[in-house]
Amino acid sequence: MNEIIVTREQREAKLEGMGCKRKRVEDIRFTQGKGNYVDDVKLPGMLHGDFVRSPYPHARIKSIDKDKALKVPGVLAVLTAEDLKGVNLAWMPTLAGDVQMVLADGKVLFQNQEVAFVVATDRYAADDGINAVEVEYEALPVLVDPFHSMDADAPILREDIKDKKDGAHGPRKHPNHIFEWTVGDKDLTDAAFAKAEVTIKELISYHRTHPSPLETCQCVCSFDKVKGELTIWGTFQAPHVIRTVVALIAKIPEHKIHVIAPDIGGGFGNKVGAYPGYICAAVASIVTGKPVKWVEDRIENLTSTSFARDYHMTTEIAATKEGKVTGLRVHVLADHGAFDACADPSKWPAGFFNIVTGSYDFPTAHLAVDGVYTNKAPGGVAYRCSFRVTEAAYCIERGMDILAQKLGMDPAELRLKNFIKAEQFPYHSALGWEYDSGDYHTAMRKMMETVDYAGLRREQAERRAAFKRGETREIMGLGVSFFTEIVGAGPSKNCDILGIAMFDSCEIRLHPTGAGIARMGTKSQGQGHETTWAQIIATELGIPADDIMVEEGNTDTAPYGLGTYGSRSTPVAGAAIAMAARKVKAKAQMIAAYLLEVHEDDLEWDIDGFRVKGLPERFKSMKDICWAAYNSPPPGLEPGLEAVSYYDPPNMTYPFGAYLCVMDIDVDTGVYKVRRFYALDDCGTRINPMIIEGQVHGGLTEAFAIAMGQEIRYDNDGNVVTGSFMDFFIPTAVETPHWETDFTVTPSPHHPIGAKGVGESPNVGGVPAFSNAVNDAFSFLGSTHIQMPHDFWRNWQAAKRLGAIA
Numbered sequence: 060m061n062e063i064i065v066t067r068e069q070r071e072a073k074l075e076g077m078g079c080k081r082k083r084v085e086d087i088r089f090t091q092g093k094g095n096y097v098d099d100v101k102l103p104g105m106l107h108g109d110f111v112r113s114p115y116p117h118a119r120i121k122s123i124d125k126d127k128a129l130k131v132p133g134v135l136a137v138l139t140a141e142d143l144k145g146v147n148l149a150w151m152p153t154l155a156g157d158v159q160m161v162l163a164d165g166k167v168l169f170q171n172q173e174v175a176f177v178v179a180t181d182r183y184a185a186d187d188g189i190n191a192v193e194v195e196y197e198a199l200p201v202l203v204d205p206f207h208s209m210d211a212d213a214p215i216l217r218e219d220i221k222d223k224k225d226g227a228h229g230p231r232k233h234p235n236h237i238f239e240w241t242v243g244d245k246d247l248t249d250a251a252f253a254k255a256e257v258t259i260k261e262l263i264s265y266h267r268t269h270p271s272p273l274e275t276c277q278c279v280c281s282f283d284k285v286k287g288e289l290t291i292w293g294t295f296q297a298p299h300v301i302r303t304v305v306a307l308i309a310k311i312p313e314h315k316i317h318v319i320a321p322d323i324g325g326g327f328g329n330k331v332g333a334y335p336g337y338i339c340a341a342v343a344s345i346v347t348g349k350p351v352k353w354v355e356d357r358i359e360n361l362t363s364t365s366f367a368r369d370y371h372m373t374t375e376i377a378a379t380k381e382g383k384v385t386g387l388r389v390h391v392l393a394d395h396g397a398f399d400a401c402a403d404p405s406k407w408p409a410g411f412f413n414i415v416t417g418s419y420d421f422p423t424a425h426l427a428v429d430g431v432y433t434n435k436a437p438g439g440v441a442y443r444c445s446f447r448v449t450e451a452a453y454c455i456e457r458g459m460d461i462l463a464q465k466l467g468m469d470p471a472e473l474r475l476k477n478f479i480k481a482e483q484f485p486y487h488s489a490l491g492w493e494y495d496s497g498d499y500h501t502a503m504r505k506m507m508e509t510v511d512y513a514g515l516r517r518e519q520a521e522r523r524a525a526f527k528r529g530e531t532r533e534i535m536g537l538g539v540s541f542f543t544e545i546v547g548a549g550p551s552k553n554c555d556i557l558g559i560a561m562f563d564s565c566e567i568r569l570h571p572t573g574a575g576i577a578r579m580g581t582k583s584q585g586q587g588h589e590t591t592w593a594q595i596i597a598t599e600l601g602i603p604a605d606d607i608m609v610e611e612g613n614t615d616t617a618p619y620g621l622g623t624y625g626s627r628s629t630p631v632a633g634a635a636i637a638m639a640a641r642k643v644k645a646k647a648q649m650i651a652a653y654l655l656e657v658h659e660d661d662l663e664w665d666i667d668g669f670r671v672k673g674l675p676e677r678f679k680s681m682k683d684i685c686w687a688a689y690n691s692p693p694p695g696l697e698p699g700l701e702a703v704s705y706y707d708p709p710n711m712t713y714p715f716g717a718y719l720c721v722m723d724i725d726v727d728t729g730v731y732k733v734r735r736f737y738a739l740d741d742c743g744t745r746i747n748p749m750i751i752e753g754q755v756h757g758g759l760t761e762a763f764a765i766a767m768g769q770e771i772r773y774d775n776d777g778n779v780v781t782g783s784f785m786d787f788f789i790p791t792a793v794e795t796p797h798w799e800t801d802f803t804v805t806p807s808p809h810h811p812i813g814a815k816g817v818g819e820s821p822n823v824g825g826v827p828a829f830s831n832a833v834n835d836a837f838s839f840l841g842s843t844h845i846q847m848p849h850d851f852w853r854n855w856q857a858a859k860r861l862g863a864i865a
């Protein structure tokens with residue numbers, strides 16, 4: 060028995076369990092420069108590989124001459140598609156059911172596409188080798204504008220599949236067409252529009268952007284010829300999936316592949332897919348018998364690995380004069396670039412874009428998405444937006460504002476009028492989702508009260524009058540955004556990647572002294588899993604979070620899991636942790652009953668151990684129980700205390716939030732100032748409020764970047780004009796506004812601890828808040844929709860177009 064008397068509060072505080080602002084344990088190594096990233100992997104005899112890339116966006120390759128390159132000191136090999144054909148690796152499958160060239164096979168389809176892989180003793184020699192490879196190109200007509208991709212005279216990009224009538228998602232209408240995906244009831248929706256009192260229609264585009272994590276994509280591959288084993292250290296958000304993909308395409312038995320994702324410097328979706336660099340480094344290691352490292356530079360990262368968005372959404376809403384929405388019709392033209400390498404669950408060619416009815420009770424809706432090829436980099440990753448949810452949220456949140464403007468109604472009022480009501484959950488949306496829970500009115504009203512929404516509108520009216528009187532050159536905008544996220548992919552009934560159900564896993568093993576380890580199928584890229592996962596276990600098992608080590612990213616030791624993206628870790632793996640902990644706890648209860656010589660049912664859980672009901676002094680702590688599990692297990696019971704859970708979620712979780720942005724724009728310069736930004740998030744049960752706040756700050760900063768300037772832009776000839784940080788907007792502390800955060804708590808009814816994801820929410824809700832603020836500012840000058848990104852130049856142009864500048 061413990062001699063020191065401690066209060067229940069002290070015992071609970073010692074655990075640092077759920078709800079505690081526990082400091083991030085990983086930061087001890089990160090802040091001291093002791094992180095271990097892929098580039099820190101340095102093996103004896105390690106070689107370096109780098110790519111020859113195409114300056115042309117569309118060209119035939121007439122010849123590749125490697126002779127001069129092979130004479131460069133230090134250069135050991137130059138791989139081309141012809142070499143890869145020998146091992147059947149010139150092309151690789153994509154996550155979206157398409158195939159992608161690993162190295163240019165006969166032609167190139169986007170600028171900076173990988174053409175040859177030079178392997179050398181160091182990075183400098185590799186670079187010299189790249190310059191010495193002679194490639195003869197014959198330029199072909201370039202297709203940049205997706206709206207012309209299906210023209211009769213459009214250049215055919217994918218000659219490999221030009222005669223294929225069917226793609227991975229059904230029939231194709233044109234050689235440059237990838238798929239058409241439709242959801243909802245077309246007839247009912249058309250009928251709603253036919254009898255609508257008010258309708259709006261607008262082309263709302265969400266431009267192409269890029270996750271651009273601090274650390275680029277990279278790997279080290281080391282093939283052991285004697286054992287026939289391949290070890291890959293890489294920046295992988297989903298290490299197990301990478302191992303399975305390598306096993307399938309390289310025909311190496313899966314148990315002889317070791318995938319290790321060490322510390323990762325940000326992922327944001329960029330590190331979900333498989334890239335040519337991984338394949339080439341692996342082949343180069345097999346060929347040379349030496350470890351081979353491949354590290355992207357910034358320009359390569361921005362121009363060739365997965366972009367995000369590039370959705371052109373023709374949006375129509377039908378409503379009554381009073382502002383009740385009666386129908387939603389959306390057509391999306393999705394620009395997928397040269398290959399369909401979208402990272403979405405297999406059955407979802409446009410991700411979860413069918414969440415586009417948002418937070419509103421639409422009686423009927425219809426959605427059609429056409430995916431097309433263009434001469435741009437492939438990809439289409441989430442970038443903090445869980446599978447096209449940010450595109451959907453932007454579409455509906457802009458649409459609702461445009462409708463409010465047409466009706467002469469306040470945008471917040473219009474939303475309140477159409478929200479799904481708290482008593483309607485679980486709610487079946489017109490496009491097929493079952494929203495698990497929500498309380499939108501409460502969140503919206505809390506936002507409106509906190510910021511004094513009515514007061515802000517009054518101020519805006521006064522400022523507009525002053526502008527018209529010529530007393531000020533500043534216009535004021537209020538950007539309202541109310542988003543519903545859908546995270547936690549996902550239930551095996553509808554979510555898989557390459558046929559593998561999207562469950563996730565946790566294995567907990569407690570040691571004799573009462574400490575333990577948790578191994579996970581997820582992989583943190585900065586989210587703080589080592590901190591938060593231990594907090595769940597602390598609360599569930601009464602063991603201090605500090606006594607639990609969380610391990611992720613090594614496929615040899617971790618249970619199979621689908622990885623970290625789409626804010627799925629908390630909804631899926633977070634549930635697996637609780638379930639594994641509960642299995643451990645059930646066994647602990649049997650041991651405690653034996654030690655206390657009572658029946659299991661006579662015990663009750665009390666913070667950090669079991670107590671005999673009615674006899675509070677008869678108590679066994681988890682520490683006592685751990686020791687007994689190895690020292691004196693009950694007769695007939697196996698020693699040890701561990702469990703594993705593979706959790707297949709019954710549904711997604713639906714976080715939501717109410718955001719408001721207050722912005723002032725100087726019409727003469729286009730310069731904007733974000734005066735205030737308020738973000739209320741509801742992610743159900745909160746594990747670590749400090750980490751949540753950090754996640755929200757990060758996501759809002761990215762949303763700010765995207766809405767206000769960040770873009771991957773191509774010129775008419777297919778050249779990337781924003782391929783470096785000289786032109787690609789990354790906000791620093793100077794530009795970034797101050798973030799005010801707030802919350803409500805609506806637990807998920809099906810999640811064992813009630814938690815929903817949060818990492819992506821601020822980006823999903825943030826972008827429409829900024830864009831609506833800009834659009835709201837200009838609306839009184841007669842504008843309905845101004846395209847993102849809203850940089851100074853575009854704001855100035857808008858002001859000029861609207862006659863605000865003489």
Ligand code: PCD
Nearest residue numbers: 326327328441442443585591625628629746747816817818
């Ligand atoms: N309720 C709750 C929720 C949550 N949480 C926390 O928070 C975090 C997050 O979570 P989530 O939401 O679940 O998510 P995850 O899965 O984990 O992650 C993912 C995400 O995450 C975010 N965030 C971040 N951060 C950092 N630092 N880094 C990074 O990279 C990143 N990324 C991004 C992204 S993009 Mo995608 O991939 O696009 O799809 S997706 C994503 C973690 O830690 C957790 O635990 C808490 O606490 N509570």
Ligand SMILES: [Cu+]
Nearest residue numbers: 441444446447
């Ligand atoms: Cu997305």
